Amino acid sequence: MEPVRLSFADLYFPGDGIAESFVDEGINVTVEMYRELLEAFDQHTPRPTKLLANRKNSYSFSFRAMQFANNNTSLQAVAVVERSFASRIISRFVKPKHYILKSFDSRDDALAWLRSL
Numbered sequence: 001m002e003p004v005r006l007s008f009a010d011l012y013f014p015g016d017g018i019a020e021s022f023v024d025e026g027i028n029v030t031v032e033m034y035r036e037l038l039e040a041f042d043q044h045t046p047r048p049t050k051l052l053a054n055r056k057n058s059y060s061f062s063f064r065a066m067q068f069a070n071n072n073t074s075l076q077a078v079a080v081v082e083r084s085f086a087s088r089i090i091s092r093f094v095k096p097k098h099y100i101l102k103s104f105d106s107r108d109d110a111l112a113w114l115r116s117l
Contacts, residue, residue, distance in 0.1 A: 006036050006037065009023040009037070017048075018050045018114050018115070021037070021051065034069055054107060056083060070098075075099040081103075
């Protein structure tokens with residue numbers, strides 16, 4: 001499976017309406033980057049999309065990007081594969097309005113959960 005390269009991340013589409021993201025190391029995701037992500041979803045998956053956010057690398061979201069993501073209705077669910085203790089703690093405080101967010105230790109568990117929805 002070939003990735004779709006965005007300006008800040010690689011996206012994979014393993015099927016079942018799922019997109020998997022690998023954001024580049026050290027990126028601070030902006031609203032513009034988030035819009036770029038949504039455009040790629042529109043081209044490769046039906047809406048609402050199920051996202052597997054693979055936090056293999058360390059990256060962050062600007063406050064505006066977090067607000068934009070929180071109010072977005074194009075996601076059904078987000079499974080986050082956490083690699084660090086700090087990421088796990090931060091994820092517990094994020095409460096999206098329009099989609100389900102769940103953290104996982106393994107990619108396989110995250111994919112299984114997304115496919116069950």
